Amino acid sequence: MIQPATPSWKLPAALAATLLVGAVLGWLADGHVAVGVALVAVAEVVLLLTRIGHQTPPMMATPAAASPLQHDRFMMRSRRIASSLRDLRNAASQLPDAVVLLDRQQQIRWFNHAAENLLGLRRPQDRGAPLQQRMAGSDLADWLRRGTQEPLSDIAAPGQADSQINVSMLPFGDHEQLLLARDISHLNRLEQIRRDFVANVSHELRTPLTVIHGYLELLDLEDVPELAPVLSEMRAQSKRMGQIVEDLLTLSRLETQHQVADERVPMASLLATVRKEAEALSQGRHRIVLESTAEADLLGSPKDLHSALSNLVSNAVRYTPTGGSITIRWQRVPDGAVYSVSDTGFGIPATHLARLTERFYRISSSRSRDSGGTGLGLSIVKHVLNLHQAQLQIDSTPGVGSTFACHFGHARLLTPGGSDDD
Template structure:
C-alpha cells in the first residue's frame, strides 16, 4: 500500500504541475482523440477536461489553421492563428510518446508576434524612405566627372561604390520585408532549363572570365513556384559562389532529380566555410569574415532571402563546405512541385 500511495502521490504532483503550466498540454491517443488536457488548453484552444474527453482534435478544429496542421502533419508552426480569440497567435509543437500517441503543446506567442510585426514594419518603412534620397544622391554622383577634378577622382569613385552598395542593401531589405509578410507566393510552372541558362550567363558576366562555369541539367523537370523569387534565390547562390571563389576556380550549377523530388545546387572550388559558421549563414548580415566581405562586396542579406524564398516553396536549403576545397549549396524541392518538362 505504501508503494501505491507513493505512485498516486507522484501522479498527483505531475497532474498539479501540468495544471499550473501556462502552456496548453494535450495528450492524444493513436487515433488523435483527446485523452487529457490541462486548464490552459481551454484558454488557448477551447478544449476543456473532462468535457472534451475522446474528441477527435483534428475534426474539432476542422476549419481552422490548427486543424489543417494536424491533418497535414507538416513542420511545427511558430506562428498560427488561435481558434479561440481573434488576434491571438500560437506556437504549436507535437511530440510523439508511447505507442503512436502524441503530446501537443500550444504556447501564446501573441506578444512576440506583435513585436516581430513591428520590426518588419519598421525595416520596411525605413528602407522605403531611404530609397528615394539614396537614388538622388547616386544620380548626382553619376553626373560628376572625375576627369574634371582629377584630385577628387578616388573620392568620387569610393562615394559611387558606397552609394551603390547602400542602394543594394535597401533593395534587399525591401525584398526580405516583402517575403516575410507573404503567406503564399503567386505560382506558375517555371522552365528550369531556361532558368539554368540564365544562371550560367549571370555567373559568366559576374566572373568576367576568371572562372569556369559548368552547367549540369539532368532532371528534365519544370518547377512550380514564383519565377521572380526563385530567380532571386538561385541568382544569390550563384553570385556568392563567384564572389568567394579565387580566379581559376570552377562554379557548377546543377538541377538533378532525387528519389523524393529534385535539387538545384551551386558548387564551387572556393575558400570553403568553417563548420562552426554553417548554421548561422542565413542570418541577416552574418559574416564569416568581415575583411573578405569588404573585398568581395555583397549585402550580407542574400542567404536570408534564399531561406525565405525556399520556405515559401516548402523547400529545404542544405549547405556543405570544406575549408580550402569549396562549398555546395543545395535547394531541394518536393515531387509535388515538379513535372516533366514540356519545352523543346
C-alpha cells in the first residue's frame, strides 16, 4: 500500500533540516561546513534515486489493477521525490567546494559548478569521461593514478592556475567515490601575511632588545644592591625575549624555504657538540649518555640540523628532574637511520602529542617559562626535518619519560669520511 503523500509545505523544511544536519556534521569535523553539506546533499540525491528505483508499486506492472486514487497518489509521490531531488542537486551545485561523483572506473557521473571553476570540468561533454584522463598533466592526475587514500595538499587548481586547492577522496555508495576539492588560496594569502608580519616585527624588535640587554649587562649589581633582584630578573627576561625573537626569525626563514643547500654533516662531531651543550645546560644535574652505532653522516644543512638536534636535547634537559638520565642515540634502521633523545622526565599525556610542534604550544606555561623555553623549539625541529624529508616521532608516558626520534631516509645518509658524492 502506498503511504499518503507528505504535504508540500513540509518539503522545504525537510530539505533545510537535511542540509542543517550536514552543516553541523561538517562543523564538528574541523569546521568543514561546506564539505558536510556536500556529503549529506549528495547522499540524499543517491538515496532518492534508490527510492525511485525500488518504490514503484507492483500494480504499475498491471495498470488495470490499480485504482485511479492509487495512481494519483503514486504520481504525486513521484513528483515530490523528483522535486526534492532537484532541490538537493541545486543546493549541491552552489557549494563553494568542488564536488565530483565518480563511478567504480573513476568516470565522472556528476559535478557541481565549483568543479567547473577549480578543476576545469565542462558539461555535458565531461560527463562519463575518466577523471584521470581529463586532469592529464596535473598533480591531481598523478595522485589519481597512484590510487592513494591520503589527501593531496596545496596544489595548483587545474582550472585556475593562480589558485591552490586541497583534494580528498571518499568512498561512496557501491564502490563509487566522491572527490572534494577546496580552494585554499585565501588561506595561503593570509598565512603569507602572517609570516611577513612576524618576520617584520621580529626584525624591528631585535635592535631595541639588543640595546636594552646590553645596558643591563653594563650595570654592576654591587653598586645598587637593593636593585640587584630586579636587575637580575630584567636581564633574564630580556635574554629570553631576545631568544624568542631569534627563534621567530629562524621559523620565518624555514617556512619560506623549499629546499636546503646540501652539504656533508659529520655526525660524529655534531653528536659530540650536542652532548657538550647538554652537559653545559645540565650542570651536572643529569646523567647524559651518547650511543652512536649508525656509522653514517647526513646530507643537509649543518646549521639547521644542529639547531634541530640540539633543540631536542635541550628540551630533555629542561624537562627532566635532577637525578634523571638523558640518552642520545644515532642508530641504523631498515629504512635509514634514527637520531633520538630519550629522557626520564615528566612525560607527556597522549592528548598533547599531536599539538607539540605547534608554535607556542605548551603543556604547562609556568613550567616552560621557568625552564627558559620559548615554545618554538619543536616547531623549528619539525620544519628542519621537513626540509630534509625526515619525520619526527614522539613517544611518551606520563611519569616515565619521553623519546623524540628523527627518522632520516637512505637518500640522506653518507659513508663517514667519504666524498659528498657517495
